[in-house]
Amino acid sequence: MGxxxxxxxxxLKKGPWTPEEDxxxxxYINANGHNNWRALPKQAGLLRCGKSxxxxxxxxxxxxxxxGNFTGEEExxxxxxxQMLGNRWxxxxxxxxxxxxxxxxxxWHTHLKKRLPQYQQNQDKRRTPKQIASSNPSxxxxxxxxxxLVSVSLPSHVKNENTENRxxxxxxxxxxxxxxxxxxDNIDHNSTTAPTENVPSLDVDFWSEVLSADxxxxxxxxPAIFSDQQFxxxxxxxLVTSELESATSSSSSSMCDxxxxxYNIYTRAGESAxxxxxxxxxxxx
DNA sequence: AACCCTGTCAACCGCAAACTA
DNA sequence: ATAGTTTGCGGTTGACAGGGT
Numbered sequence: 001m002g003x004x005x006x007x008x009x010x011x012l013k014k015g016p017w018t019p020e021e022d023x024x025x026x027x028y029i030n031a032n033g034h035n036n037w038r039a040l041p042k043q044a045g046l047l048r049c050g051k052s053x054x055x056x057x058x059x060x061x062x063x064x065x066x067x068g069n070f071t072g073e074e075e076x077x078x079x080x081x082x083q084m085l086g087n088r089w090x091x092x093x094x095x096x097x098x099x100x101x102x103x104x105x106x107x108w109h110t111h112l113k114k115r116l117p118q119y120q121q122n123q124d125k126r127r128t129p130k131q132i133a134s135s136n137p138s139x140x141x142x143x144x145x146x147x148x149l150v151s152v153s154l155p156s157h158v159k160n161e162n163t164e165n166r167x168x169x170x171x172x173x174x175x176x177x178x179x180x181x182x183x184x185d186n187i188d189h190n191s192t193t194a195p196t197e198n199v200p201s202l203d204v205d206f207w208s209e210v211l212s213a214d215x216x217x218x219x220x221x222x223p224a225i226f227s228d229q230q231f232x233x234x235x236x237x238x239l240v241t242s243e244l245e246s247a248t249s250s251s252s253s254s255m256c257d258x259x260x261x262x263y264n265i266y267t268r269a270g271e272s273a274x275x276x277x278x279x280x281x282x283x284x285x
Numbered sequence: 286a287a288c289c290c291t292g293t294c295a296a297c298c299g300c301a302a303a304c305t306a
Numbered sequence: 307a308t309a310g311t312t313t314g315c316g317g318t319t320g321a322c323a324g325g326g327t
Contacts, residue, residue: 016295038312055296090315101315106294297319304312
């Protein structure tokens with residue numbers, strides 16, 4: 001698979017777009033559409049690569065782009081969606097009409113993440129072991145976020161070569177699978193992010209990673225936020241194993257309904273979570 | 286006035302998925 | 307099934323503006 005030649009080496013222009021170039025691109029797309037971004041600049045008479053054209057169009061020139069500052073409501077929505085989806089900017093943008101993933105990414109990094117109290121804690125978590133040791137000599141644990149991620153083995157009947165190491169797919173979760181939860185032995189339950197009681201609390205990374213699945217169904221009854229067959233991983237420090245087990249014990253069958261599984265975890269965690277603006281109605285929709 | 290620092294945001298880069306022949 | 311091509315995505319960069327010293 002060959003890499004496309006660098007724009008500069010091809011004599012193509014880089015950098016900020018001029019109003020003239022914008023006009024050419026707008027006129028061309030309005031007249032011809034954009035079926036082939038690679039061919040578009042040549043046909044339109046632009047000295048740009050297709051990638052640059054596509055980016056300029058999708059992030060700036062598209063007629064449905066909403067300009068101007070984000071409203072408080074939009075910002076709250078981004079924060080909530082980011083708590084659920086992580087850095088999936090395009091997925092967040094899909095739920096905010098008129099806003100682009102690039103714009104949302106920018107506003108997140110420049111404004112929103114600073115608002116979250118958890119952000120500072122996460123910054124602390126990401127400090128180097130040396131830094132942590134210097135500030136707290138008694139603690140040498142939990143230096144990496146990845147360290148305490150829940151990992152659940154996928155049932156053999158839903159495995160394929162592409163999902164070998166994937167976390168559990170919600171629709172195929174069984175009770176026995178819950179018992180195979182692997183935990184890190186050195187979880188620091190007294191850390192700043194750990195709950196003070198035996199109830200989970202959430203931090204900003206709760207729904208930290210969403211891996212897109214690529215196939216096979218049983219998702220028709222998923223709420224919208226779980227659409228696109230997504231698999232979730234989350235930090236175990238946020239949710240102890242007993243909570244996971246009890247979250248699934250309500251299911252009468254040995255193979256619990258995938259959505260019940262996630263819904264139970266979601267609501268149990270949510271009951272005690274202190275997430276500003278976190279709307280549990282998502283789980284009911 | 287000159288310099289530095291910080292915040293903002295448009296644009297680029299590189300990777301991987303999706304598509305096509 | 308395979309290789310080449312195109313598209314989409316998230317991370318990162320760098321130019322610019324504004325404020326502080």
